Amino acid sequence: MALEIVQVPILGDNYAYLLHEPEENRTAAVDPGEAGPVLAAAERRGWTIDSVLLTHHHADHIAGASAIRAETGAAIVAPLADLGRIENVDVAVSGGDTVALGATHAVVFDTPGHTSGHVAYWFVAEDALFSGDTLFSLGCGRLFEGTAEQMWESLSRLRSLPDETRVYCGHEYTASNARFALSLDPENPDLVARAEEIAQLREAKQPTVPSLLSVEKAANPFLRADDPALAARLGLADSPAAAVFAEIRRRKDSF
Numbered sequence: 001m002a003l004e005i006v007q008v009p010i011l012g013d014n015y016a017y018l019l020h021e022p023e024e025n026r027t028a029a030v031d032p033g034e035a036g037p038v039l040a041a042a043e044r045r046g047w048t049i050d051s052v053l054l055t056h057h058h059a060d061h062i063a064g065a066s067a068i069r070a071e072t073g074a075a076i077v078a079p080l081a082d083l084g085r086i087e088n089v090d091v092a093v094s095g096g097d098t099v100a101l102g103a104t105h106a107v108v109f110d111t112p113g114h115t116s117g118h119v120a121y122w123f124v125a126e127d128a129l130f131s132g133d134t135l136f137s138l139g140c141g142r143l144f145e146g147t148a149e150q151m152w153e154s155l156s157r158l159r160s161l162p163d164e165t166r167v168y169c170g171h172e173y174t175a176s177n178a179r180f181a182l183s184l185d186p187e188n189p190d191l192v193a194r195a196e197e198i199a200q201l202r203e204a205k206q207p208t209v210p211s212l213l214s215v216e217k218a219a220n221p222f223l224r225a226d227d228p229a230l231a232a233r234l235g236l237a238d239s240p241a242a243a244v245f246a247e248i249r250r251r252k253d254s255f
């Protein structure tokens, strides 16, 4: 399935996305934190946005949704748990639901931790994961409304997806995430290689997103909280993975 995915840089360091399904000529926008650039990117390609998929209620992900809906008639798809704090929701979704986009579809995962209602959208046939502020390249979202246990479980669920999954996350935070990851795990060859690639991409003013899930599994410390060597390095040998994850998150918060 040839789903066309267009990355739209918005605000300071957010990414919105346009997904175009050519067979039935359907287009979705993911996390439009502002409307203008997303509408313009669609218009340039002659696409009409039919649906807006939202991962969580933070303004930098949703602020353009209602304007896009007003302009195009698009249906807003949002987490059921966020119904009280996102306006104009047409379709409420939660884990296990599917969201159609023409002939293709996404599976919804509940991924609480950054926020209590956060969801991710996995386009199965296209190996594309829209992870919002749950999973970043070499990082993860801050714990604003959830516990470390919840976030570890959410990340573990995403980590179980196929290696070839491309991770389309909500922010370009990768360079600073790489500095933190290297401080924990300086001799991890996959991390060192990814950090070099990131430096080159940023130097060339290129996005580091999407990343490949196989690389995240090997290099992202937040996906490696159950790695005994990393736990030992943190002085937490034999601790539960969620406790190791909590310590990594704490260190990142004050890095």
Ligand code: ZN
Pocket (backbone or CB within 6 Å): 056, 058, 114, 133
């Ligand atoms: Zn957020």
Ligand code: FE
Pocket (backbone or CB within 6 Å): 058, 060, 061, 133, 170, 171
């Ligand atoms: Fe965000």
